[in-house]
Amino acid sequence: MKGMHGIIFSYEKKSGLRELIEHRVHGSVPFAGNYRMVDFMLSNMVNAGITDVGVIMHGKCQSMLDHLGSGKSWDLSRNHGGLTLLPAFAYAERRETAGQFRGKVEALACMLEYLRDIRQDYVVLSDSDLIINIPLDDVLQAHISSGADLTAVCTSAPGESSDTYFTLDGSGRIVDTVYDVYAPQGYRCLNLFLLSKDLLVKLVEDCAAHNQYSFRHNILQEKSKMLRFNGYVWDRYAARIDTLKNYYDRSMELLQPTLRDELFCPQRPILAKENDDASSYIDPSGRCVNSLIADGCDIQGNVENCILFRGVRVEKGADVRNCILFKGTVVQSDAVMRHIIADKYVHIQPGRTLMGHENYPLAIARDSVV
Amino acid sequence: MKGMHGIIFSYEKKSGLRELIEHRVHGSVPFAGNYRMVDFMLSNMVNAGITDVGVIMHGKCQSMLDHLGSGKSWDLSRNHGGLTLLPAFAYAERRETAGQFRGKVEALACMLEYLRDIRQDYVVLSDSDLIINIPLDDVLQAHISSGADLTAVCTSAPGESSDTYFTLDGSGRIVDTVYDVYAPQGYRCLNLFLLSKDLLVKLVEDCAAHNQYSFRHNILQEKSKMLRFNGYVWDRYAARIDTLKNYYDRSMELLQPTLRDELFCPQRPILAKENDDASSYIDPSGRCVNSLIADGCDIQGNVENCILFRGVRVEKGADVRNCILFKGTVVQSDAVMRHIIADKYVHIQPGRTLMGHENYPLAIARDSVV
């Protein structure tokens, strides 16, 4: 069978998301009011006609497991193929530890049997927390017509110094790969790769046999001499989120209509898990402007420059600005909030004041009562 | 909401099932041609009107995860409630090990949040490998009308000395609980318990606070003084399978129509996962008698006193007697087999002979080529 197979890496890693990942892996962090981060990559895959997706999990994956379910929400509940959850039990047992994979290649090596059984010709590899809406079929076309062995999606927008950066030649070939740089340089790697199934299996087997585990070092850097690795430059909206500040900024950007149109273009809808919420109610007594509002909210107070997830309640007299409130947050009367990220079911009592700063938004842990 | 909630324990434990659980937990061991062991308890629950079932998993649960999927096969794929998979990640992390739970109460203590959220009044606790077809609604009726705090299903058929045994008084109350006995005595516990949700939560909280982890010691034995624990005697077909010999015997028993009628009574069907197999073909050149034959088999040789799972092929001239052949086993021409349990996709080459004995059936590991 032709076409692509998707693999999403959803295991924990060192992270600056603090409170938000106390009970979650990256991919299941809520984003943009209606979604979890992993919804974006799943939707990208499904919109490109991908029917089989494997999600490699490890660590605190209960929230991910609950979120993905049978994959029905993304049309991935199928008798053959569809969504496969790949928890790394066997691996944890072999190493007699519940520790992390040392790298992507090690994670893949644990799933070699699964990789060998892939029935498509090409494989897309992605992290679970890449926020993007990219036509993967176009990437496949570019991959095939360029004759490259591997195509890596990258962007000219600079990121952190710990990211991976490529130098591309005129033909789009990756001629140098660097990371942990002094300053961002060249094209930043978005950790979204496309290659043939056969090559993937060969590379993983080869690395496993040499106890190599790092995708960027052992594959991107070392194999680029013998193989042709190309860059696919994507300069529209793409966010990889590693810190709270980053999470806050990339979220708030979505109040700009142009960016929102890029991320939520109707030709390639981002599919979220269904929910039962009614429409949101906006009372005449408050002022609700420049905000994204998911369903099921009850807004009686002032809401300005906010992202409200489902079922948020803002009572009369409360004043909430520049905040991100996760599902079920309750802000009682006359409370004041600025630059706060409130996790699920946070409860702010009447008259309380919580202030972060644009440069240092504060997060309130899930279920907290303030 | 009234009614019952189901909890199934599906984590590994010391076992005499050898080859059969190399890649599986107990509950996902194939049984009776069409089924996995856990199908029986799931069907019991569903047939009693239970809509919410939690499966506590640990260790090698990939096969269980794949088998259960969304729970659709048992009508447990629901927007609210339905099947919940409860892998013990958090637990493994806390103990910094991938080791086993020390006991059922410890497993439950890791899921306390889940237990507290149960929306039904009663909870049924069961192992995943109990082969039974019991009307759990009758057990609930008995539980309620007896006024007991906990009802334990037990049988007068003796088992292993390591099992738990009850002494019941005239009213059905459990007056003594023993295990690791010199010889079986009294009623054997089937590890199927029914109690109110509130009591369960209280017992688990209490045990957790005292670092107690054993259901039979810390609850059945120690709490029976203050609380009323009753036995519900079930003397129809019920199998708890711990050894290969046991597996073999309890399987072969099903060639008796009366036992089969007890286990597969049409009022309470045992639901298996759907499959796509066509009907089985029986060639005129072989002799096929006294056997259970799942779909998709191609039988050209002799088959006598056997249980054939789906998609087994027995070629011309092969002679297979008193064997249990799992899915996809191929027995080539003129091979001879006696008292063998062949795991999935075992391939027996032409003319080979494999002989176990009734008292010592042999198991062949999955994918072996003999």
Added chain:
Amino acid sequence: MKKECVAMLLAGGQGSRLYVLTGDMAKPAVPFGGTFRIIDFPLSNCTNSGIDTVGVLTQYRPLELNSYIGSGQPWELDRLGGGVHILPPYQSATGATWYKGTANAIYQNIGFVDYYDPEYVVILSGDHIYKMDYSEMLRRHKETEAACTISVMEVPWDEASRFGIMSVNDGGQITEFAEKPKEPKSNLASMGIYVFTWQKLKAYLTADEQDPSSQNDFGKNIIPQMLADGEKMVAYQFEGYWKDVGTLDSLWDANMDMLCPGSGLNLLDKTWPIYARTPSCPPAFVGKYADVGNSVVTKGCSVLGEVKNSVLSYDVTVGEGAHVSYSVLMPGAVVEDGAIVEYAILGEKSRVSRGARIGGAPEKAENPDNWGIAVLGPGTVVSEGEQVAPKTLLDRTHGGVKS
């Protein structure tokens, strides 16, 4: 396959009084209250009442309803051995007929009901907005050992002559039934929700079918006949919000009730959830210069202008400087910059172009007696600067103006 109770939902015909809105769909598929469609109410009531087997009787363009209901998953009605089934008319070995009336529709599907062999059948209507626990009504039906239990509610005495009115004795038994009586003897109105003991109903349906003069209707034939025969008929008094949304005015009214805390219709209340099938959309966006008050907004909306006392369904757009008040905007409706929409219903994917004006406030009407809400049918486009007067109904052809 034995069920205690099966629900049969009369999803009805073309909804001729709603015709501008139902050009492409059966009445119960008409959107309501932002996220919902009318049929979500009886279906969710069934689920919440523990009834998992529902037959939906329809013969008018079932495709839209069919694909909306699908496997029944949003309502938890995707059950093995049960679930929700659309029941269009069909040809049988003995012939083929369209449904002649509500009773005939059930009669033609006796085979479906018998398959589940129920003790009781609940008959529901597809165009009512309400939250009701049918299991309570069923409990009462069983307690009183009635042949038929009819749910009723008190209506104002001066409106009673518009309803089917029940006279009830002290024991709650129905003694008399009058369809739209000039001089009502009671103010208990039938809500068109019945519980029948199935064997009784089956007998009456079969007898009714033999009667060529019958209209094969529950209200006109079956109920009066049962009463005449002295069957035990019990009234079950319902308290709470209930509204028949069979007309454009009542549909608009019910939407406005959502915005009125005293109306009793609170859809944010989660104790008796109403389920719906909705597409995936990003959250609603309320713009910097938007002014939204006493309104509901739904995912996918983009509101840049002024929205007051209105219900916005998903994917609705209100442009800059636009003004929307006392209106119901169905999924995908677009109000372009500077347009004005007042006292109106905008059908799915309709579009009000820049500077156009739809409807108007009753207090400003020249002839208040001739005032009414303005309605655009699905897909109707009103061009730039155009004026659509109150009480005008426009459909996609933009020809059939009726005022």
Added chain:
Amino acid sequence: MKKECVAMLLAGGQGSRLYVLTGDMAKPAVPFGGTFRIIDFPLSNCTNSGIDTVGVLTQYRPLELNSYIGSGQPWELDRLGGGVHILPPYQSATGATWYKGTANAIYQNIGFVDYYDPEYVVILSGDHIYKMDYSEMLRRHKETEAACTISVMEVPWDEASRFGIMSVNDGGQITEFAEKPKEPKSNLASMGIYVFTWQKLKAYLTADEQDPSSQNDFGKNIIPQMLADGEKMVAYQFEGYWKDVGTLDSLWDANMDMLCPGSGLNLLDKTWPIYARTPSCPPAFVGKYADVGNSVVTKGCSVLGEVKNSVLSYDVTVGEGAHVSYSVLMPGAVVEDGAIVEYAILGEKSRVSRGARIGGAPEKAENPDNWGIAVLGPGTVVSEGEQVAPKTLLDRTHGGVKS
């Protein structure tokens, strides 16, 4: 919602030639080959060919077919934006009619097809047993830029006059079409499987609808008209097993073909799987004194007697000392101890009581010209010791004997 290709499956009418077996169901829901029903073949072919949107046109007792197909999950046709839809006739704003012919059935559902805006439409029939890759046929349709591609197969010359026969030029283009010609010019028979360029077909369907003299049939009207108009019509030659099972004899034949290695019908072959919806049953049991040869058995069966050259569907029981040969036993059929069944079809849940005898071998028939298979309809019970002669058709009333 753009699809390249949509399939429309003509699930047809009552199946009058199969009537004893279809008393309760549409023809495509008739069981076949142990685990399957006839409709599993075209549906599975669609899935395996990558077509994920299928409309099933039926007006005869759709309930059984509806609940069999359900969400389409067994065939992987439970897709968001696509999947399988049952399309009964419906009332529209402009009126209501039953399907007048195969072409009219598609005509009435132009709205359904247009919703998916496909380039191509595959028209399938609901009573053929075959495995075919429609994507190959579609590829050829695109390559040749035909308006219509018709799949054909070679039949023996002496049978050609029973089929619709295509004359084809060297390029594979159809030059002539003759329905059941007395003197066939070719032995390429139409299999009733068409690929159309949708815009072309839509135009012809609309024109055909205007013609009051038309029978609104593909074979009789649409195809001849397109040929007459000089549209590019291409033949796609199919090689492999194909059988129309529209008669009792051909249904029995096709079942027997399953048991014959040379027939080309191998259902154990997994490279082109046929999917079905079946209940959960324990494995088949073959008893100690059973004698089973050249037969298929299915889960839930219990075989204690002799079964030769027969097809046993699920939940079939053959008692001790019973003898079954050259027969097709549909789901739940029971042959009690000592009964004899030869050259017969036993419908679902039919029962042959102790010592009864159904059918007989042709070589023993008194008048071989008048011999035929015996058929029991669904639920029919033959009482103890009763004899049912060859070629007898019995239905549940056990009255309507026809021989």
